Amino acid sequence: MVKKEDIDExxxxxxxxxxxxxxxxxxxxxxxxxxxxxxxxxxxxxxxYLKDIVNKPIYGFKNEVNEISQIFGILGVSQSQQxxxxxxxxxxxPSKWLLFKLNKKSFHDLQANLSIKWSIILQHLNIDDKNITxxxxxxxxxxxxAEALFNKYIDDVNLLRTTKALDYNTILYRISNFxxxxxxxxxxxxWEMDKLxxxxxxxxxxxxxxxxxxxxxxxxxxxxxxxxxxSQQMFVDAGLNDFIDFQIEFVGDIYEEFATIMDIx
Amino acid sequence: MKAVVKNNVGLFTPQGFLDANNNSxxxxxxxxxxxxxxxxxxxxxxxxxxxxFNRNGLDVFIKLFTRVRKTSSTIVGFCDYNKKQYNxxxxxxxxxxxxxxxxxxxIAYLFSSxxxxxxxxxxxxxxxxxxxxxMAIELHNNGHxxxxxxxxxxxxxxxxxxxxxxxxIDNTYLGEMGNMIASKVSGNAIIYTVISxxxxxxxxxxxxxYHNNSLNIGFRLFIFDAxxxxxxxxxxxxxxxxxxxxxxEYNANIAFVGLSFDKTPEVFKENLEDAGILFYDQMDxxxxxxxxxxxxxxxxxxxxxxKRSINKATVTExxxxxxxxxxxxxMMTNSKAIKEAAQVHNIVIEEKEGxxxxxxxxxxDLDGMVILVFPTQIAKKACELLIGEETDDMELILxxxxxxxxxVGGKIKTLLSNDDINVNITLPRTYQEIDSLLEVVxxxxxxxxxxxxxxxxxxxxxxx
Numbered sequence: 027m028v029k030k031e032d033i034d035e036x037x038x039x040x041x042x043x044x045x046x047x048x049x050x051x052x053x054x055x056x057x058x059x060x061x062x063x064x065x066x067x068x069x070x071x072x073x074x075y076l077k078d079i080v081n082k083p084i085y086g087f088k089n090e091v092n093e094i095s096q097i098f099g100i101l102g103v104s105q106s107q108q109x110x111x112x113x114x115x116x117x118x119x120p121s122k123w124l125l126f127k128l129n130k131k132s133f134h135d136l137q138a139n140l141s142i143k144w145s146i147i148l149q150h151l152n153i154d155d156k157n158i159t160x161x162x163x164x165x166x167x168x169x170x171x172a173e174a175l176f177n178k179y180i181d182d183v184n185l186l187r188t189t190k191a192l193d194y195n196t197i198l199y200r201i202s203n204f205x206x207x208x209x210x211x212x213x214x215x216x217w218e219m220d221k222l223x224x225x226x227x228x229x230x231x232x233x234x235x236x237x238x239x240x241x242x243x244x245x246x247x248x249x250x251x252x253x254x255x256x257s258q259q260m261f262v263d264a265g266l267n268d269f270i271d272f273q274i275e276f277v278g279d280i281y282e283e284f285a286t287i288m289d290i291x
Numbered sequence: 292m293k294a295v296v297k298n299n300v301g302l303f304t305p306q307g308f309l310d311a312n313n314n315s316x317x318x319x320x321x322x323x324x325x326x327x328x329x330x331x332x333x334x335x336x337x338x339x340x341x342x343x344f345n346r347n348g349l350d351v352f353i354k355l356f357t358r359v360r361k362t363s364s365t366i367v368g369f370c371d372y373n374k375k376q377y378n379x380x381x382x383x384x385x386x387x388x389x390x391x392x393x394x395x396x397x398i399a400y401l402f403s404s405x406x407x408x409x410x411x412x413x414x415x416x417x418x419x420x421x422x423x424x425x426m427a428i429e430l431h432n433n434g435h436x437x438x439x440x441x442x443x444x445x446x447x448x449x450x451x452x453x454x455x456x457x458x459x460i461d462n463t464y465l466g467e468m469g470n471m472i473a474s475k476v477s478g479n480a481i482i483y484t485v486i487s488x489x490x491x492x493x494x495x496x497x498x499x500x501y502h503n504n505s506l507n508i509g510f511r512l513f514i515f516d517a518x519x520x521x522x523x524x525x526x527x528x529x530x531x532x533x534x535x536x537x538x539x540e541y542n543a544n545i546a547f548v549g550l551s552f553d554k555t556p557e558v559f560k561e562n563l564e565d566a567g568i569l570f571y572d573q574m575d576x577x578x579x580x581x582x583x584x585x586x587x588x589x590x591x592x593x594x595x596x597x598k599r600s601i602n603k604a605t606v607t608e609x610x611x612x613x614x615x616x617x618x619x620x621x622m623m624t625n626s627k628a629i630k631e632a633a634q635v636h637n638i639v640i641e642e643k644e645g646x647x648x649x650x651x652x653x654x655x656d657l658d659g660m661v662i663l664v665f666p667t668q669i670a671k672k673a674c675e676l677l678i679g680e681e682t683d684d685m686e687l688i689l690x691x692x693x694x695x696x697x698x699v700g701g702k703i704k705t706l707l708s709n710d711d712i713n714v715n716i717t718l719p720r721t722y723q724e725i726d727s728l729l730e731v732v733x734x735x736x737x738x739x740x741x742x743x744x745x746x747x748x749x750x751x752x753x754x755x
Contacts, residue, residue: 027622027676182622184293185701189694190677191295191304200676201625253342257307262316267292272306272340281342290308290343 027182028175030202036174037209040118043217044069047114054098054107055156062106063095075113075134082138104159105145111163112137114217118170124177126169127264137166139255143288147247150287157220158244164227165252167213168195168206172269195231195270206270207231232273243280250277250284292317294326297694298400298407299718300333301326302370306340309348323355330500331365332403337396339371346383356390360467368392368466370399377462392464401458402429402465409434411457416446417464425465432484480512480577480584481505486519489527497530503537504652504717511543512587514577518549528559535566544587548574605659605755608707609633609738612661615702616751620744623673623695628744635738638752640664643725647689649696650728653703655714661703662732663696664725664750672747685723693719 046069053062066072076097081090091097098106119133128136144162148154172194176183186192195206207228214224222241229236229245230252236242253272255261277284285291294301305317318336326334336352338344356367368391369380377392393399400406401413413435417423420441427437438456440446450459483497502513523531535545546569552560560570569587571577577584617628640646648664665673667688674691675681682688700716707714722728737754 027625029625179622181705182618185619185698185705186622186676188293188296188701189698190297191302192677196679197676200679250342253307257305257309257313259313259316262292262305262313267306267317268304272342274340274342277342285343290310291345 027179028198028201032175032178033202033204033209036171037212040213040216043114047072047110048218050110051107054103054110057103059098059103059106060095063093063098066094066098066110072110072113075116076109079109079112079134079138082135084138084142104154104156105141107156108141108145108160108163111160111219112141115163115167115170115213118167118213120170120173120177123173125173125180126266126269128169128173128266132260132264133166133169136169136255136261137163139258140165140251143251143255144248146287147251147284150283151244151247153244157222158226160219161223161226161244162248162251164210164214164219164223165230165248167210168227169266169269171206171209171213172198191268193268193271195233205231205233207234231270232276233271246277246280247284249273250280254284254288292322294322294331294334296326296329296331299331299403300335300396300399301329301331302335302337302396304337304340307342309341309344311345311347313348315351318352318355320355320358323359327359327363327365330498333366333368333391333399334359335368335370335393335396335399337371338369338376341376344376344379349380349383353384353390360389366391366402366467370394370396372462374462381464388464389466391466392462394460394462398458398460398463401433401435401460402426404433406433411435412455413437413458413460414440414446414449414456416440416443416461418443419464422464426460426463429465432486434482434484480514480587481510482514482516482574484516484519488521489523491524491526493527493530502534504654506538506541506543511541512577512584513538513543513545514574515545515547516549516574517547520550522554523559528562531563531568532566535563535568539567544569546571546577546587548572548577602755604657605753606635606738608657608710608712609753611706611710612703612753613740613742613751615706616661616663616699617742619695619699619702620673620742620749623676623698624744626744628742631741631743631748633738633740635736637734637736638662638729638732638739638750638754640725640729640750646725647692648722648725648728649689649692649719650722650731651696651700651719652717653700653714654717656712657707657714659753659755660732661696661699662728662750662752662754663699664728664752665692666747666749669747669749689721689723693721696721 046065050062050066053065073094076094077092080097080101081087087100091100101109116133116137123129140162145159148159175198176194183197186197199205210227211224214227225236225241226244226248228234229242230248232245232249236245256266261267292303292305294303303318303322309317323334359365359367370393372380372392372394377394380392381388393402400408401411413430415423415426415437417426423439427439430437438449440449446461531545538545545567547563548571550570564570577587613630617630620628645667646664647667647670648662650660650662652660670692671682671688674688674695677691677694678687696719700719704714704716732752732754735754737752740751742749742751
């Protein structure tokens with residue numbers, strides 16, 4: 027089963043954030059979309075990713091968007107920053123998924139779905155904060171971490187789970203005292219993401235509430251959004267529905283509001 | 292999605308939202324068939340982690356349930372719901388409910404005929420009088436003490452007395468139930484409950500494989516609780532005669548308790564006695580008579596006529612058995628396990644105090660039994676991953692040790708299947724006292740392997 031060395035090795039292997047991305051984010055941070063776009067153009071993989079993701083149907087653009095300046099202009103500062111962070115997280119994803127039945131496209135779909143729906147939620151809550159907008163980008167990194175740590179132990183996990191319904195987060199915690207979200211936090215720290223982002227992600231596990239009530243409220247929305255997405259057929263088929271434990275009591279008081287916004291009936 | 296199997300109940304736990312967009316994703320016929328192969332009494336879908344569902348979301352489950360019921364007697368349904376969810380499910384399906392609804396999984400276990408925990412006092416309420424009666428009958432047949440309430444007022448009044456009941460059942464609905472003969476374990480005896488008219492159907496309702504496995508893993512006394520049997524015909528007589536013959540090969544005893552011969556020919560009794568079957572008026576005549584119990588059951592393990600020894604086929608596969616055990620213990624403890632010594636002899640346990648044991652049988656292309664003996668503290672450590680916290684609750688530790696040995700059994704099955712050797716595994720058995728284990732295996736020759744991890748020792752014993 028997963029050993030401490032596996033965790034240390036994973037953390038050690040997290041690459042530093044590329045300079046181009048750091049510069050792009052710094053420029054987005056000060057609201058200079060034009061200069062940010064010029065810098066971002068230097069990274070062809072980033073450009074390709076941005077084009078791929080914003081042209082997904084969920085973004086709702088009638089015409090294909092090709093230029094980064096155009097993309098940043100349409101998305102605005104907060105969502106542009108969120109999308110660049112999505113790209114950074116995407117850099118950690120494996121070329122071949124073994125534990126979860128995902129691929130590049132389905133992982134991008136998950137990122138896009140979470141990002142757009144998170145923006146709808148923040149709009150509903152009247153929150154306009156670029157770090158809070160960007161925080162959703164870090165959430166799928168928990169899936170990448172689970173994939174990286176457990177893919178060597180698929181048979182063991184399957185055997186264990188025929189006896190007890192343990193999710194990956196619980197198994198990891200009981201074995202190492204680390205949660206998937208602790209490791210996400212380490213990614214955020216290494217990539218110099220705002221501390222607020224890590225705090226929301228930690229609280230969104232539903233197991234590690236923040237002292238800040240406002241943050242906890244956001245965490246509830248994020249937790250429920252995650253399970254809304256992980257209940258979609260594509261992600262259930264990918265084996266993601268039970269990758270962490272859904273804390274149903276944690277989100278009980280916001281469910282009706284969530285159902286209204288997401289038009290669930 | 293895979294089921295978690297515990298107490299003979301296969302449980303699926305979807306999370307989040309169940310609607311038309313995902314209803315076929317959570318549960319497939321392959322998932323169901325894989326679970327049925329484990330000989331479960333029930334297949335249930337837990338609603339504990341479901342925050343939203345609509346009828347479209349449940350329809351696929353219902354279709355699969357119907358399919359299961361067409362080919363097996365496995366009980367199917369939902370559990371772990373709240374009152375609102377219960378009312379919604381009943382509203383969706385109104386008069387078409389042929390599946391069961393159990394308020395929680397613990398209540399479901401009570402209706403599983405092979406659930407070991409018996410003799411519970413249970414308060415029941417349903418606004419449907421047929422349901423009230425059906426629940427009371429099922430629970431009574433399973434060895435519990437149901438208390439039926441006729442009105443909601445009476446139920447609300449009685450439930451205030453929390454200490455008077457082990458379980459309180461409401462918001463529960465029984466659909467089509469299983470028809471297998473209930474069995475329970477009492478000490479070293481297995482008690483089967485038979486009711487009504489005994490005829491040729493007994494060949495279908497008696498779980499012969501369970502019985503044979505029980506013989507193989509050392510049970511020597513089988514009691515038929517026949518208080519509620521009205522009569523039996525010649526087909527049932529033949530069945531019991533054959534069963535007695537097979538039991539004799541293991542020096543096992545079969546007894547009937549409470550069987551009346553008012554409507555059954557007396558000559559049947561003579562035939563059954565000739566086959567070696569014993570008759571008692573009351574269950575306590577056996578269970579409360581320690582000397583008789585020992586004569587009939589515990590001590591007989593040492594006198595097996597059909598004493599089987601370890602054979603070449605088993606020895607050839609020994610490394611796989613050890614690998615499965617070592618891999619499981621390593622997985623559960625994250626410590627490296629080391630094989631210290633392996634020898635063929637009768638089991639030797641130097642220090643019996645402070646140790647617990649568990650065994651699991653396997654049968655099919657190969658047959659035999661794996662026994663693990665742990666110092667209690669080490670067993671606790673090995674079970675930490677499953678329990679999630681430190682505990683001194685011995686019942687919980689033994690229960691979890693059984694789960695651990697079940698994982699070992701699963702691993703053995705997988706490793707052997709890689710070599711096209713197909714085996715099934717029995718339910719695990721645990722021993723709080725080493726003497727109880729020795730009563731079953733002390734005369735059996737097998738391979739004993741001493742293993743250690745993190746300087747702690749445990750014992751592996753493989754026998755037939």
